[in-house]
Amino acid sequence: MTSNAKDIQVQLVTEIRDTDRKETMEVNEAGQFFARGQTQVITFTEHPDEGDPVNTMITVKPGHVSIKRSGGIDMRQVFQPEVETENLYHHTYGDFHMKTYTEEMEFSSLDEAMGGRLFLHYQMTLNHEVTQDHRLTLTFEEESES
Template sequence: MEGLLVHIHMKTQINDQGRKETNTVKATGRLMSKGQVTYLRFEEPAEEGIDKTMQTVKVQQGEMSVIRKGAVNMNQRFVTGVETEGTYHSPYGPMRMLTDTKNVRFLWDESASKGEIQLSYALTLQGEFAGDYEMRVTLKEDKERQ
C-alpha cells in the first residue's frame, strides 16, 4: 500500500443530554490521495480479547465515509447537511445508525506534513438519540519510518 505513513490521534467528544464522554484513539496508518478523494487507513488498537478492526476513512468535499471491518463492522456516510443511514455490527448484533451531519472538513498542510479531519454529527441508534458527536482526527507524517 502506497501513501504517507502518518501518526493518527482521534478524539471523539460525545454530548448526550448533558452527559459528556471523550474517547481517544492513537494509531499509525497510511494517508493516500486519488484525485479529489483522500483515504486514511489504519488498524484500531485492539482491546484485550477482542479481534482487531481495520478502519478506512474516505474524505472528499463535504463528505466522509467510515468503513470498519473486524471486531466491529460499520459502513457509514457523513454528508454535510444530510441525514444518512448505516449499520453498526458489534459482537452484540446489528444496530441501525442514523447520522445528521453538521460539518465535515479535511485540511492538509503539505509544507508541514500534517493535517486534520473534523466531523460533527447527531447520532441516532436503533431509533434512540445517542448524542451529538464531535470528532477531530489529527494527522502527522511519520518521517522516521517512511
Template sequence: MGRNVQIIVRSSQRGFDNNPEVIELNYEGTIHQKNNNYYIVYKETENTGMGNTTTTLKVETNAITISRSGAVNMRQVFQKDLEHRGFYQTPYGDMEMAVIARNIEASLTELGGSIKLEYELELDHSTLGMNDLEIAITQI
C-alpha cells in the same frame, strides 16, 4: 501504498445531560491520495473493543466516509445537514445507525492534516446526542 502516519482520534459525545465523554486514541496508519480523494487507513486496537478491525476514512470534496471491516462492520457517511442510515454489525448483534452531520471540515495533504466532524448519532432509533470527532494526521 501510502505514507506512514500517526493518527490521533479525539472523540467527544454530549448526551442529554450535556456532560461530554471524551476519548483520545493513537494509531499508526497510512495516508494516500487517489482520484482527488484522500484515504486514511489504520487497524483498531483490542482496548477499543474492535480488535481485528480495519478503519478506512475516505475524504472527498463534500463528504467523509468512515468504514470499518473485520470484527466490527459499519459505514458512516457524513455530508453537511444530510441524514445517512446504515448498520453497525458487531459479534454481539446488529444495530441500525443514523448520522446527521452538522459540520464537516477537512484539511489534508499527502503528509497529513486534520478532519473535524460534528454530528448527531442515532442507534436503533434512539438519539444518543451530539458528537465531535477530531482526527489529526502527522507524518512519522
C-alpha cells in the same frame, strides 16, 4: 493506489454528549495516507483492550466523508453536510441501526499543512431511540524519517 502511500501517525478523538454527560475516547495508531485526484484515504488499525482489532478506512472527497470499519466491528458511516444518512453497525452484541446527520465537516490535507485534520460534528440516532451529539477529530502527520 499504494504508490504514493505515506506512513502517518493518527490521533482520533471522539466526543459523545448527552444532556447530562460527556464521554471522550482517544485512539493513537500508526497508519497510512494515500491521495489520488480529489480522493484522500487514511487507513489504520485500532487495537482495543477487549475484542479483535478493527481496521479503519476513512475516505475523504469534496463534500463527502466515508468511514468503513471492519474486524471486531463492521460498519460504514457516511457524512455529508446537512444530510441524514443511515447504516447498520454490526457488533458482537448485535446489529444497531444508525442515522447520522452531519452538521459540520472540515478537512485539511497533509499537502496543505504539516499535519492533516478531519473534524466532524454530527447527531447520531441509535436504533430510532437515543440521539447524541458527536464530535470526531482526526489529526494525522507524516512519520519522520529517522
